Amino acid sequence: MDLLIIGEAEDKLAQSIVDFFTALNKNVVILDVLSASQLFTLEIINGKVSVSPDLPMIIRTVSPSLIRKNFDDTFQYEEALSTLWAVATASQAPMLNRPTPHNMWGQIASSSVLTQVRADLIPDTQEIFTCHQKQSFSFVPEQQWYVQDLGTYESAVAGEVLSGSGPYRYRSTIAGADYEIVVVLANKAWRSTQVPLEHLNLEDRSISLLRKLNLNFGVVIWSIEPNLQKAAIARVESFPTWEQVELVWSELAHSLYEVLWQKSM
Amino acid sequence: MAKIYVIGLDSDRTFCYFVKLATSKGIELEVINLREVITEGDWSIQLPVDGNSWIRSGATTYHLDPNAGYYCRIINLASVQSDIVLAHRWQGLVVALTAWLEQIPGKVINRPNCRGDNSSKPLHELSLQYYGLKVAPSITSSNPIKLAEFVSSQQAIVKPISGIRANSRIVKQEEFKDFHPTQGPVHLQKFILGSDVRVHVVGDNYQAELIQCPTVDYRLDYQLAEHFPNHQIPSDLARKIIKATKAFGLVFAGWDFKLTPEGEYWCLEANPMPGYDGYDRRCEGQITDLIIDYLTPKTKLIPTTSISNPNQLITAQQGASIYSDIKALQKHWLVRGSSDNIFATLGAASYLDCGEFKDTQDTYFQKASRYNLILRKHFGCLYNLVKEYLQTTLGAEVKYREDAAYPGFHIWLSTAIPTLPVASMHFDLQYQYLAWHKPENIDFSQSLSFTLPIQLPASGGGLNLCDINYIEYLDIRQYNQLDWDLIPRFRSQNYHPYKVGEMVMHSGHTMHQIAPTSTVQQSDARVTLQGHGVCVDGVWWIYW
Numbered sequence: 032m033d034l035l036i037i038g039e040a041e042d043k044l045a046q047s048i049v050d051f052f053t054a055l056n057k058n059v060v061i062l063d064v065l066s067a068s069q070l071f072t073l074e075i076i077n078g079k080v081s082v083s084p085d086l087p088m089i090i091r092t093v094s095p096s097l098i099r100k101n102f103d104d105t106f107q108y109e110e111a112l113s114t115l116w117a118v119a120t121a122s123q124a125p126m127l128n129r130p131t132p133h134n135m136w137g138q139i140a141s142s143s144v145l146t147q148v149r150a151d152l153i154p155d156t157q158e159i160f161t162c163h164q165k166q167s168f169s170f171v172p173e174q175q176w177y178v179q180d181l182g183t184y185e186s187a188v189a190g191e192v193l194s195g196s197g198p199y200r201y202r203s204t205i206a207g208a209d210y211e212i213v214v215v216l217a218n219k220a221w222r223s224t225q226v227p228l229e230h231l232n233l234e235d236r237s238i239s240l241l242r243k244l245n246l247n248f249g250v251v252i253w254s255i256e257p258n259l260q261k262a263a264i265a266r267v268e269s270f271p272t273w274e275q276v277e278l279v280w281s282e283l284a285h286s287l288y289e290v291l292w293q294k295s296m
Numbered sequence: 297m298a299k300i301y302v303i304g305l306d307s308d309r310t311f312c313y314f315v316k317l318a319t320s321k322g323i324e325l326e327v328i329n330l331r332e333v334i335t336e337g338d339w340s341i342q343l344p345v346d347g348n349s350w351i352r353s354g355a356t357t358y359h360l361d362p363n364a365g366y367y368c369r370i371i372n373l374a375s376v377q378s379d380i381v382l383a384h385r386w387q388g389l390v391v392a393l394t395a396w397l398e399q400i401p402g403k404v405i406n407r408p409n410c411r412g413d414n415s416s417k418p419l420h421e422l423s424l425q426y427y428g429l430k431v432a433p434s435i436t437s438s439n440p441i442k443l444a445e446f447v448s449s450q451q452a453i454v455k456p457i458s459g460i461r462a463n464s465r466i467v468k469q470e471e472f473k474d475f476h477p478t479q480g481p482v483h484l485q486k487f488i489l490g491s492d493v494r495v496h497v498v499g500d501n502y503q504a505e506l507i508q509c510p511t512v513d514y515r516l517d518y519q520l521a522e523h524f525p526n527h528q529i530p531s532d533l534a535r536k537i538i539k540a541t542k543a544f545g546l547v548f549a550g551w552d553f554k555l556t557p558e559g560e561y562w563c564l565e566a567n568p569m570p571g572y573d574g575y576d577r578r579c580e581g582q583i584t585d586l587i588i589d590y591l592t593p594k595t596k597l598i599p600t601t602s603i604s605n606p607n608q609l610i611t612a613q614q615g616a617s618i619y620s621d622i623k624a625l626q627k628h629w630l631v632r633g634s635s636d637n638i639f640a641t642l643g644a645a646s647y648l649d650c651g652e653f654k655d656t657q658d659t660y661f662q663k664a665s666r667y668n669l670i671l672r673k674h675f676g677c678l679y680n681l682v683k684e685y686l687q688t689t690l691g692a693e694v695k696y697r698e699d700a701a702y703p704g705f706h707i708w709l710s711t712a713i714p715t716l717p718v719a720s721m722h723f724d725l726q727y728q729y730l731a732w733h734k735p736e737n738i739d740f741s742q743s744l745s746f747t748l749p750i751q752l753p754a755s756g757g758g759l760n761l762c763d764i765n766y767i768e769y770l771d772i773r774q775y776n777q778l779d780w781d782l783i784p785r786f787r788s789q790n791y792h793p794y795k796v797g798e799m800v801m802h803s804g805h806t807m808h809q810i811a812p813t814s815t816v817q818q819s820d821a822r823v824t825l826q827g828h829g830v831c832v833d834g835v836w837w838i839y840w
Contacts, residue, residue, distance in 0.1 A: 069477050072437035073418050078425045078776030097383045099375045109458035114436055114481045117419035117457075120785060132413040132423045132786055133545075142395040144343035149409075151791075160341040160392030162385065181391070182384035196381050198388030218715035218815070235755045238814040243791075 032084070033057040034291060037067045037115060038091035043273035045091055051284045064092055068111035071118045080121045087291045088119055089127045090135075091270055125291050127216075127248040128269055137269050138244040143202060146267055150243040155263045159201040164192065168201070173256075175206040205263055208254035213237040214271065214279050216286045217247045221279035228255065231262045240267065247290070250275045299324035300591045301360070303393070304369035305331055311369045313573035317584050326358050330370065334385050341392040345399050362400040365591025369569060370394065370408075403547070403591050405498075406568055410545035414568055415459035417483055421565075426786035427540040428772040429563040432488050432554075438480025444472040451487040453512060463516045487512070488554040488562045495529060495551040496572055497541045498586035504529050505575050506555070525579035529553075533561055540566065543763055543788045547590060609681055609748060610797040619751040619823055621674055622705055628670055629707060630663070637712035643667045643704020645826070645840050650729035660729070664701035671702045678825070679703070682748065685799060686829070686836060690744075693835045700730055700839035703827030705750065713753055713822045714812045721784055723766045724804030727830050730839065737833070741767055744829035744836065745804040749794040753813045753820035758793040759800060760784070762807040769807070783807065794824075804828055 034052060036045045040061050049059045062070070074081045092112070099105040116135045119126060128137055140146045144154040157171065168176045168189055176189035179202070183195035193199075212223040213233050220234035237251040246269050254265040268275065276283055300318065304311035306329045315327050328351055333339065338352040341360075349360045370393065374386035394408035413420040418436045425431050435446045436457060446452060447469045454467040466487060475482075492507040492514050507514045509521035541549045550570025554562045576583040610618070622642055632648060633639035641648065644663035654660065672679065679702065686694040696702055708714075724745045732738055749757065764787050772778065791811055792800060802808065813822070829836045 069438040069480050071481070072435065072439055072442050074433075074435050074437075075418060075422050075425075075431075076433040078422075078778035080422055080779060080782075097374050097387060098377055098380060105375070106456075106458075106460060109460060110456065110481060113416035113458040114418070114483075116413075116416040117422070117436065120413075120419055121422060121782070123779075123781075129785075132411055132419060134409075134412045135416075138409075140395060141391045142343055145395040145398060148344075148399055154344050158343045160339070160343075160388065160395075162338045162340075162388070165340075181388045182381070196384070198385055198392075200388075200392075218812070220815075232755075235815040239755065242812075242814065 032060050032086055034059040034087045034089070035067060035070070036061045036089045036091060037064060038089075039063070039093060042091055044271065044276060045089070047273060047280065048089070048284075048287065052288070055288065064108060064115065065111045068114040068118075071114065073114070073118055073121065082118055082122045082124075085122050085124045087124045087126060088122070089291075090115065090119060090130075125293060127287075127290070128246050131245055133245070137246040137249075139246070139249075139267050139269055142200075143264070143266075146244070147264060150240050152240075152264075157203045161199050161201065162197060164197065164199055165189070165201060171203045173206055174203040176201055176203050178202075204265065205254045205256050205261070207257050208263075208265070209257065210265060211253045211255055211262070212275055212278075213251045213253065214276050214283055215241045215247075215249055215251065216283060217290050219282075219286050221282050223278040226255075226259070228259060228262070231255075231259075233262060236262075240264070244269075298364060298593055299326055299361075300365045300367060300588065301326045301328065301358070302367045303328045303330065305329065305371055305373075307331070308369055308371065310571045310573045313576070314367060314584060314587070317576075317581055318588060321581075321584075321588070323588055328353060328358055330386075330389065331373070333389060334373075334382060339389060339392065341396050343395060343399065345396060345401075349396060351393075360396070361402070362396075363402045363593075365402055365593065366397060366400075366404045367587060367591060368397065368404060368406070368408075403593075405548045405587060405591065406546045410568055411543075412568075414565060417455055417457050417565070421485070423786050424540070424563050424566065425776055425778060426772070426783065427543065428536050428768060429540070430560065430775070431563050432486040434483060434485040436481055436483045438477040438482065440472045440475040440477070443475065443482055443484060444469050446484050447472070451489075452484045453487045455483050455485060457481060457483040463513045466512055488556060490554045490556040490562075493527060493529065493553040493555050493561065494575055495534075495537060495553065496570060496575060496583045496586075497538055497546075497549050497551060498583065499547055499590050500538055501586050502529070502534055502538065503575070503579055503582045503586065505578065523575075523578050525575070529561065537566070544568070548587060605798060607799045608795075608797050609685055609799050610678070612796045615750045615796040618675065618678060619821070622707065622750070622823060625670065625674065628667070633712055638707070638709040639712045640707045641704050642707060643671055643840060644701035645704060646701065646726040646729045647724075649701075650726070660701065661699070664699075667704065668698070668702045671704065682746075682799075682825070682827070683838070686746070686838065689801070690829075690831075690836055692831065694829070695835055695837055697730075697837045697839040703746075703825055703838060703840045706822075706824045706826050708822040710816055710818050710820050713757075713816045713820060714810060715814065715816055717760070717784070717809065717812050719810040719812075721760075721762060721780075721807055721809045723769070723807055724828055725766070726828060727804075732830065732832065734832075738830060740830065741765070741803075741805050742831060743804040744801060744831075745808075746799060746801045746827050746829070747794070748799050748825040749796050749823075750825060751821045751823040752794055752796055753816055753822055755814045755816070756793055757813050757822050758791055758811040759802075760809045760811045761790045761792060761802060762809070763788040763790075764807050765803065766805040766807075784809075 052059045072083045138149045147154045178189045179186045179200045180193045180195035250268040250271040252266040253262040332353040341349045345362045351358045372390040374383040377383040421431045453464045456462045495504040504527040506524040506527040511517040514521040550567035552564040629640040631640045649660035
C-alpha cells in the first residue's frame with residue numbers, strides 16, 4: 032500500500048485521489064477508522080517509537096452520530112480513533128493535516144471568532160450563541176447578521192424563523208458579500224475564480240491562516256465586499272469536499288503527489 | 297473577596313465536593329449546574345468577549361464576569377441523551393461556553409483547548425517522555441503475535457487507548473491465543489512493580505500522596521490501600537511536572553506515578569480534569585486551598601500606557617538603505633547554497649566556517665579578519681547602535697571580539713527563502729568553536745543570540761522558538777532514545793514574527809528554527825544581522 036485514506040468509500044474527493052494516483056501506479060486504499068486502526072502496530076520503548084507500517088495517510092473521517100448507539104460500539108470506535116491519532120502523530124511518513132498532541136483535527140473551532148483568535152488574528156466578526164432565537168440585534172456598520180441552527184445547520188438572515196429547534200449561532204458578516212474559495216496545500220494555494228483580487232493577497236493569507244491552525248491542507252472561504260476592496264474569513268474547512276476543490280483539481284492533484292511522496296512535510 | 301464561578305454537573309462528586317468545601321471556607325461562589333441549564337435554562341454567549349454573556353438556570357441568571365476565576369468540570373452529556381433536541385442543546389452550550397472560557401482574561405481551571413493527548417494513551421505516553429519523564433514501554437496493536445510477544449518478555453497491563461475511564465489489569469500471554477485482529481486495537485504497557493504516587497499540581501505548587509496497595513489498581517481495591525498524604529517527591533521531578541503541566545496548557549493536573557523499591561518514578565499519566573476529592577480529604581483540603589488561591593485575584597491590573605518600541609533600533613527606511621549597501625557589496629557575499637537558491641552571508645559565521653564543512657584553505661579566522669574590515673567600514677554606525685542597545689538591555693559592558701567574526705548578515709533571495717518548516721531546529725552552540733579565557737568560569741547556558749531584521753519578504757518572516765533548552769535536552773537524552781526530529785511536534789512552539797529594525801534576542805540554548813514564510817515573490821529577500829554573545833567576567837563578548 033502506498034497511501035491510506037481513512038474515510039468513507041463514497042467520499043468523492045477521496046475517490047478522486049484514488050483514481051489520480053492509481054493512474055500513476057500507486058496503490059491507494061480507503062479504509063474506515065476501525066479497519067485502518069487494526070493495520071498498525073505502535074511500539075514505544077525507552078522513547079524510541081516505531082510505527083508499522085509507516086505509510087502516507089490522509090485522514091478524512093466523518094463525525095460519529097451525536098447520540099451514541101451503544102457503549103461497546105462507541106468504545107471500540109474511540110479506541111480505534113485514539114490509535115490512529117497516536118500513529119499519525121508519531122509517523123515519519125508524509126501526511127495531510129497531521130494531528131498534534133494538542134488535538135487530532137487542527138485548531139479550527141466551531142466558533143469563527145475563536146478560529147481567528149487561535150490564528151493570531153483580530154476577529155473581524157461577532158458571534159452570539161443562544162438557546163432560543165433572538166429578535167433584536169446590535170447594529171454593525173456594513174455588516175449583516177446571519178443565524179445558523181446548530182442542530183440542523185440551516186442558515187438564514189437573522190430574524191427569519193428557522194424550522195429546527197436550535198440552539199443557534201448568530202454571526203455578523205459583510206453585507207451582500209461575494210465569495211472566493213482558496214484551496215491550500217502546504218506552501219501552495221489556488222483561488223477558484225479569475226476575479227481580479229490579487230490586491231487582497233488571498234493565497235498568502237490563506238496559507239498563513241492554515242499554518243497557524245496546524246493544518247497543511249484545507250479550504251478558506253473568503254467573503255468579499257461588493258466593491259472588491261476587502262475580504263473577511265467566512266469559513267475554514269480542513270475536510271474540503273470535492274466540490275470545493277474541483278476547480279483547481281489538476282494543480283492540487285499534482286501537488287498532492289509532491290507532498291505525499293517526499294519526506295519533509 | 298471576588299467570587300469564583302464553578303461550572304459542572306450536580307452528579308459529579310468532585311464538583312459537589314469543591315462547592316461544599318469552598319462554601320464552608322466563606323468563598324463566594326456562583327454555582328452553575330449545566331444539567332439544569334439544559335433542562336430549564338437559557339443562555340446568550342457573545343464573542344469576542346465583551347462582558348454581556350449570561351447563562352440562566354431556572355429563575356437565576358448568571359452574568360458571566362470575564363475577569364473572574366472559573367473552576368470548570370465541564371462534561372458534555374450530548375452523546376448519552378435519548379432526545380436529539382437535548383443532545384443538540386448540550387453540544388451547543390458546551391461549544392459556546394468553552395469558546396468563551398478559552399478567551400476570557402480571567403483565570404480558568406482548566407482552560408479549554410489544553411493539550412488533549414490524554415485521550416490517546418500511547419500518544420500521551422510518548423508526549424510525557426519529551427518532557428523528560430520515565431514511561432514504561434508499550435505496544436498498541438491488533439496483531440496477536442506481536443501482542444503475545446510483548447507479554448512474553450515482561451509482565452504487562454492492559455489499558456484503554458482512549459480517555460474512557462477503565463480499570464487496569466495484568467494481562468497473560470494465553471489471552472492472545474484466540475485473539476483475532478478484529479478485536480483490536482489493544483494497548484499494553486510493561487507493569488511497573490511499586491507503590492503509587494498521585495501528585496496534584498496547581499500552578500507552581502503541588503500536593504502528593506503515596507499509596508501502598510497489594511493489588512494492581514488501588515482505585516479498584518481501595519479498601520486494601522494505605523494512603524500517605526504530604527509525600528515529598530524529588531525536586532527535579534516536581535520541576536519537570538510543573539513545567540509540563542504549564543506546557544500542556546493546564547493549571548491543575550493529577551499526575552500518576554509508580555514508585556519502585558529502587559526509588560525510581562515511572563510516569564503513568566497526567567490527568568487534565570482530576571477527580572481530586574478523595575486525596576483532598578486526606579490532606580485536609582490543601583488541594584482545594586491551592587485551587588481557591590489560584591482563582592482568587594491578588595492584584596488589580598494597572599492599565600499600561602503605550603510607549604514606543606524600545607527594541608526598534610532602525611527604521612524601515614534605514615533598513616532599506618542598509619540592504620542597498622549590502623547589495624552593493626554583492627561581490628563579497630559568501631554564497632553558501634547553490635546558484636539557483638541564493639543563500640549567502642556577508643561576514644564569516646562560526647557555525648558555517650568552523651563546522652563540518654569548513655574550508656581549511658580559508659579558515660573562519662582568516663575570513664573574519666578580512667570581513668571585519670569590510671563590515672566595520674560600511675556598517676560602523678549599525679555596529680555602534682547594536683552595541684549601545686545590547687549594553688542598555690543587558691546592563692553590562694559589551695565588546696566585539698576582534699579575533700573572531702563580527703556579527704554578519706544572513707542573505708536569502710527569493711527561492712532560497714524557506715516556505716516550509718524545513719530549516720533545522722537547533723541550539724546555538726558555536727561558542728564551542730572559539731577559545732575562551734578560563735572557560736570553567738563561564739556559564740555558557742546563559743549565552744545570547746540576536747537577530748536584527750534588515751529586509752523581509754512581503755509576507756513576513758520570523759523565528760520559531762521551542763520550549764526546550766540545551767541542558768534539558770542533554771538530560772532527557774541521557775536515558776532514552778527519543779527521535780529529536782519529532783521535538784517540534786511534542787514540545788510547545790512559539791512563533792515570533794520579525795519586524796524590520798526590531799531587535800530580537802533569545803538564549804542560544806533555546807531550541808529554535810527559521811520560521812517559514814507563507815509565500816515568496818521573485819523580488820523578495822530575507823536579510824538579517826546575526827550575532828551571539830557570551831558573558832565573561834561581567835563583559836559580554838559579541839561575535840558571529
